[in-house]
Amino acid sequence: MSGQQTRAPALETPSGKSAETENFPVGSRLxxxxxxxxxxxxxxxxxxxxxxxxxxxxxxxxxxxxxxxxxxxxxxxxxxxxxxxxxxxxxxxxxxxxxxxxxxxxxxxxxxxxxxSRYEHWEELIDYCDRSAAPVGRYLLDLHGEDRAHWDISNALCNSLQIINHMQDCADDYRQMDRIYLPQNWMREIGAVDEDLGKAHATPALRRVLDRCVSGCETLNETARDLPVVLKNKRLALESGVIVQIARRLTHELSHRDPLAQRVKLRKPRLMMTGASGIFKALLGVR
Known part of the structure; x- marks a missing residue:
């Protein structure tokens, strides 16, 4: 494309979302x-x-x-x-x-x-997350000069956060954009249907699909626990320690709460305690 081409200024369509609305700290003082x-x-x-x-x-x-x-x-x-x-x-x-x-x-x-707007199976969803979420972690590692051998661990953390976000927003994604990130083969196997996401509460079948996603996130979180330990940059290690603990806590919350009935998020006191736990573990160098 020509470097001289002029475009209309309204290419962006701001939603009003910001770093403050994310599950994880963005460029914190760490x-x-x-x-x-x-x-x-x-x-x-x-x-x-x-x-x-x-x-x-x-x-x-x-x-x-x-x-x-x-x-x-x-x-x-x-x-x-x-x-x-x-x-x-x-x-x-x-x-x-x-x-x-x-x-x-x-x-x-x-x-x-x-x-x-649909993902057939977990592997297809992970492929999407590898491009929609994992680049954030890979960018941060490159920015800090970290070893790319740790990308797989970083990918696990970012992908877990993305799928957590999909579960948090599953009702809104369906109602507002007709998007479903829950694996379709799991929904068919368990007996959930797309329309379940439009209800006020999760049906028993949809709850079982969500539980499978929670289990997948737990596996990703287990891999991600190594990230604060392997990073050379101490500040980035502390930041990742906080994010690992947030991912683990949100995964736990989603296993016990219904994202159709309420917004599953961490209130400020819980968020601060979770972050402090992550910093403490990272300082000690333990998973």
Whole structure:
């Protein structure tokens, strides 16, 4: 695409979501001060393209065109009004020597969201999470100069958080966008149907599907427990320790609470206690 092309400024479609609404800390004070601006730019980029993919007022072709424009801009191939977030991300990647692939993986996943609303099995869901969530962890590891041998552990943590989010939002995703991230083969096997997600409470069949997802997250969380132990950067190890404990706590909450009947989240006192536990474990170097 031409670097001289000018675009309309309204490419982004902000949802109002922010770092404060996430399950995990985004660029907290545990991250080194000089790296926090890069983390903030990465989050802003991810939030902007996620909001495009989730906008119910855009058709699939429009979403993909906007996401392609973001891809060209973050690669440094296009500039113009409306692409400022992607251009700032490009500049950050150049300055920090982090590969652009993490951003392109996110775009790939969100383009998929524009055209795909069901996932046949767990492995297909994990493939999506490997591009919609895991790039966040891989970006942070690269930003801190960590060994890429630890990507698999980081992927497990990010994918668990993504599936936790899918369970938290399963009713809204269905009602607002007709999206279901729960594996379809599990739903058929257990006897749950799509319409169960539109009810006020989880049916017994849907509850069993959710329990299977919880079990999958527990397995991912077990792998992720190694992350704070293996990281060289102590600040990042502390940050990951907090996030590991949050993932474990939310998984526990989802095993006991109905996400159709209530928003399953951690209240501030519980969140602070969970974070403190994660920091303590990371400082001791224990799983």
């Amino acid at each position: 991250i080194a001060k000089h790296l926090r601006p890069h983390v903030a730019l990465f989050y802003a980029f991810a939030r902007a393209i996620d909001d495009i993919a989730d906008n119910p007022d855009l058709d699939a072709a429009d979403k993909i065109a906007r996401l392609d424009a973001f891809g060209a801009a973050v690669r440094g191939e296009e500039k113009g009004a409306g692409l400022e977030t992607a251009q700032r991300m490009h500049d950050s990647l150049v300055a920090s020597h982090v590969p652009v692939q993490h951003c392109l993986d996110l775009i790939s996943a969100f383009k998929q969201d524009a055209v795909k």
